[in-house]
Amino acid sequence: MSVVLVYGMWLGIGLTLPEVTVLMPMQIMYFVALFTAVAWARDRRAMLVVVAACVLAMFSWVIWMFAVQQGMENILEEYPTRADWPGTVEPYLANAIYQFVMNVAFFGGAVVAGQMQWNGARRRQLLADQAVTIEKQADALTDQAVVAERVRIARELHDVVAHHVSVIGIQAAAARRVLGRDPARAEEALVTIERESREGVAQMRNLVGTLRAVPDGDPRSASRSPEPGLADLPALAAADHDGLDTAFRQVEEPPGIAAEVPEPMGLSLYRTAQEAMANVRKHSTARSATVTLRVVREAADPAGERFAHGFAEVEVLDDGRPRHGTSGSRLGLLGIRERAATHQGVVEIGPRATGGFRVRVRLPLPAPDPAPAALETRTEAAR
Numbered sequence: 001m002s003v004v005l006v007y008g009m010w011l012g013i014g015l016t017l018p019e020v021t022v023l024m025p026m027q028i029m030y031f032v033a034l035f036t037a038v039a040w041a042r043d044r045r046a047m048l049v050v051v052a053a054c055v056l057a058m059f060s061w062v063i064w065m066f067a068v069q070q071g072m073e074n075i076l077e078e079y080p081t082r083a084d085w086p087g088t089v090e091p092y093l094a095n096a097i098y099q100f101v102m103n104v105a106f107f108g109g110a111v112v113a114g115q116m117q118w119n120g121a122r123r124r125q126l127l128a129d130q131a132v133t134i135e136k137q138a139d140a141l142t143d144q145a146v147v148a149e150r151v152r153i154a155r156e157l158h159d160v161v162a163h164h165v166s167v168i169g170i171q172a173a174a175a176r177r178v179l180g181r182d183p184a185r186a187e188e189a190l191v192t193i194e195r196e197s198r199e200g201v202a203q204m205r206n207l208v209g210t211l212r213a214v215p216d217g218d219p220r221s222a223s224r225s226p227e228p229g230l231a232d233l234p235a236l237a238a239a240d241h242d243g244l245d246t247a248f249r250q251v252e253e254p255p256g257i258a259a260e261v262p263e264p265m266g267l268s269l270y271r272t273a274q275e276a277m278a279n280v281r282k283h284s285t286a287r288s289a290t291v292t293l294r295v296v297r298e299a300a301d302p303a304g305e306r307f308a309h310g311f312a313e314v315e316v317l318d319d320g321r322p323r324h325g326t327s328g329s330r331l332g333l334l335g336i337r338e339r340a341a342t343h344q345g346v347v348e349i350g351p352r353a354t355g356g357f358r359v360r361v362r363l364p365l366p367a368p369d370p371a372p373a374a375l376e377t378r379t380e381a382a383r
Helices: 002-016 024-040 044-067 070-078 091-178 183-212 230-238 263-283 331-342 370-382
Strands: 245-253 288-296 311-318 346-351 357-364
Touching: 024 044, 024 091, 044 091, 091 183, 091 263, 091 331, 230 245, 230 263, 230 288, 263 288, 263 311, 263 331, 263 357, 331 346, 331 357
Parallel strands: 245 288
Antiparallel strands: 288 311, 311 357, 346 357
16 A cells, blocks of 8 residues: 555646656655565555556556656757767667656666565574474474373383283182191281282382373483393293293394394393293183294394394293183284384294194394494404
């Protein structure tokens, strides 16, 4: 609206007092009006229509003033013959070209400058919107990571409770059966119940303490007890499993490679073995079970790249069959599969052809650290 009023006033003054239109303040006003309209108009389509109409009206007025009024007459009076021309081009044509170029540069400059200003403002707005979007996405990712971590801790809590409560239930049933005729065995069962309950409460306290810790709170308020890993598998297999004959085997190629297994991977393998042993006690008629840990650095997947740097594997075998009426919720097996998927591993769960049941999880090892090998190479070269 402002540019329409300015150029309407310009046409009105030009028709009555043409000398006023060429004054410097009026020229600045024309330029600022056109620049502002192009730079700050929200409706770009309407802006194009209005600016095009104003520029067209301006050029029409200039042509009319130059051709019809004093422009042609003044030039002809000043340069009546060819000999009076100041140059090789006809004065009338030269003046027309000059007026055209000057007006195009003047008003075109206002349009170009306004469009550049609008583009800059639009880029700044887009950057501000992108910054807000990135901040929201970062907050969402943070919340998602917190939720994922709490879900993981909840699964840890399920594994801990399932393991210790199942041991307590089995030992309590055994103590009840032998309480009257064999007090010594009943006392052993009660001691096992006491130990498992204390361990279960301690582990649950650690996990619940982590869940209660607020993101902005003191991180030292939550427990920092070490999580179990591969080194705890022998103790897990050697624990009292209510008469279940258990054994533990460890295979390392090369020897000592188990120490290079990352802690999160070791925790997943430990929880897998723990859940598998709990399922053997609760849902199987097995009399013996074997926990086997294999850590191999050599490539074990020639057809692909999953196990290109070796693997860490835990396998639990038993010689029983499913016990009727004890199917359970299957959340433990789901947790095993989800843990393996987190590390891009493979899972094998099911009965064996030769009898019994197998739970096997194989996780890919990361690429070996080149620093020790380089150090050994330099040492040998120095020798």
